[in-house]
Structure formats: C-alpha cells, structure tokens
Amino acid sequence: METTKKGTTIQSLQIGLGIVDLLAKEGRPLKFTDIQNLTQITKSNLYKYLNTLTQIGILYRNKESGTYILGSKLIEYGMAAADQENVVDRIAPYLQEINVYSLNTVLYSSWTNNGPMIVKEVKTNQGFNIGAQMGTLLPILSATGKVFAAFIDEHFIHEWREKEFLHTDPEKLNLLDEECKLIRKNGISFAREPLVSSVSSVAFPVFNYKKKLLGVITVVGFSDLIPNNEDHELSKYLINVSKEISASFGYEQHS
Incomplete structure (x- = not known):
C-alpha cells in the first residue's frame, strides 16, 4: 500500500480548501473582491477556484448579490461524517x-x-x-x-x-x-x-x-x-x- 510522504501536498487543493475555510470563519456572505482581498489570490486564478467549488456544491453563489456562502454539499459531508x-x-x-x-x-x-x-x-x-x-x-x-x-x-x-x-x-x-x-x-x-x-x-x-x-x-x-x-x-x-x-x-x- 502506498503511503503519503510527510510534507508532500497538493498546493491547489490546499488553496481551494483555504477559501472554504475562510468563508466558514468569516461567517457571512463574501463578494469576489472580499475573497480576493483576504486571500491575495490573483483574480484569474480565484475565478477558477470559485467556479469549480460552486459547480460541485462546496460553495453557493447568490446570482443577485454575487456573494458566496458555504454550499449544501458541505452539509451532506458533515452529516455523513456524523453518521460514521x-x-x-x-x-x-x-x-x-x-x-x-x-x-x-x-x-x-x-x-x-x-x-x-x-x-x-x-x-x-x-x-x-x-x-x-x-x-x-x-x-x-x-x-x-x-x-x-x-x-x-x-x-x-x-x-x-x-x-x-x-x-x-x-x-x-x-x-x-x-x-x-x-x-x-x-x-x-x-x-x-x-x-x-x-x-x-x-x-x-x-x-x-x-x-x-x-x-x-x-x-x-x-x-x-x-x-x-x-x-x-x-x-x-x-x-x-x-x-x-x-x-x-x-x-x-x-x-
């Protein structure tokens, strides 16, 4: 069985989860500019991250306000974890x-x-x-x-x-x-x-x-x-x- 070497990580995954963690800690809807200012991720890369996280349900984007919040998929994951x-x-x-x-x-x-x-x-x-x-x-x-x-x-x-x-x-x-x-x-x-x-x-x-x-x-x-x-x-x-x-x-x- 292959074991993960200590210190080896996937940076893009860390960044994506960092965005999720940011929204969780802020506890309020954030606009694109808010997230960009807080993370300092380039706008082009941030757009890709937010688009991907939104598509898979990790984040939810309000079309009227343009703000992002945690998505319903996280609720499913949380309940599944509780079930285990x-x-x-x-x-x-x-x-x-x-x-x-x-x-x-x-x-x-x-x-x-x-x-x-x-x-x-x-x-x-x-x-x-x-x-x-x-x-x-x-x-x-x-x-x-x-x-x-x-x-x-x-x-x-x-x-x-x-x-x-x-x-x-x-x-x-x-x-x-x-x-x-x-x-x-x-x-x-x-x-x-x-x-x-x-x-x-x-x-x-x-x-x-x-x-x-x-x-x-x-x-x-x-x-x-x-x-x-x-x-x-x-x-x-x-x-x-x-x-x-x-x-x-x-x-x-x-x-």
Whole structure:
C-alpha cells in the first residue's frame, strides 16, 4: 500500500480548501473582491477556484448579490461524517441515565447479517441473569427483535425472519405483524420472558437523520418491574428518551 510522504501536498487543493475555510470563519456572505482581498489570490486564478467549488456544491453563489456562502454539499459531508461516528460512544450517557432511572439492565443492539446483536450493556446487578450478554444474537420475539422486525426493510431481514420462524411458536408469529404495526405507531416494544423465566424486556428504536434505524435500546429486568404497555410510567419515560436520542442524530419526527 502506498503511503503519503510527510510534507508532500497538493498546493491547489490546499488553496481551494483555504477559501472554504475562510468563508466558514468569516461567517457571512463574501463578494469576489472580499475573497480576493483576504486571500491575495490573483483574480484569474480565484475565478477558477470559485467556479469549480460552486459547480460541485462546496460553495453557493447568490446570482443577485454575487456573494458566496458555504454550499449544501458541505452539509451532506458533515452529516455523513456524523453518521460514521461511534454510535455506542454517543449514546452511552443515555444508557447510563436509563439505567439509573429504571434500576434495570440496559442494552444497546445493532443489526448484523445474522440478526440483532448486543454491543453494549449497562448492568445494575452483576449477578442478575438476563439470558444474554455482549455479542448475543437476540431472537425475533424479544423486545429488541420486534423493533428490528418493525423498522428494517423486509429485503434486509428476510433471511433472518425465515430462520427465526423455523424455531418459533407459530401462534406467536401470527401476532407479530400486528405487534409490528403497534411498534411503528407507538415507538416502543414489549416482550414477556423471551429468553429467561421471570425476565422481561421493553425496547425502543434509535433513528438517524435519514430515518434509518441505527440500533435498539432495551431495558431488561424482572417481569414485575418491566412494563407491558405504553401507558406505564417507565414506558412514557422511555418514549421521551427515545425521541431525544434520535433527535441528537438529526431525526425529525413528524406528527
């Protein structure tokens, strides 16, 4: 693999990005003459730079005033960069908050080709057996699995669903589609003792600005402490937290 030698740069790229940086720092629309005075780039070269940056959407030129501002392409790049951030690190404070409020174990699960997997766990009682741990793949009838079934396109989960259906009670599967409709409507999912006797769970989705499901946060505990409907105090709290977390990733919920 070719490595870049220290000190080797593309000067024209540096100059172009310097113009973008200038507009960002100035924080106001700039005319051609303003940019020329601030950069001291020759007029003929500056015209080429501005024309190129405008054509590819990095800058935007107001035709009436002739001023330049940062373009929409930079917003796309910024959101894409945010999308690549470590989601687990960003939601960790929320997991801790939910753990303190609920006094129950809190999980964060991501989608894999083999189904939803637990990638983060905040425990209340180290000796409490929830029937799962980091790296565990969760079944479709768990609160977590139902959220993924409700919000991920059928194309992506078809194979997983087919495998799960082979090992799942047909009567419960018949109810799954109706449950998914309620989950999409209410934004919360419930499961009574899906893995371990006396242990139940409640889960909610985390979306990004593209309305894409990033993952699922789940609260797990003894069945008498875990709600089984959206009117429960803990359910209302989780629904509010769900909206707050997704909003932090740019998700806009429409009423």
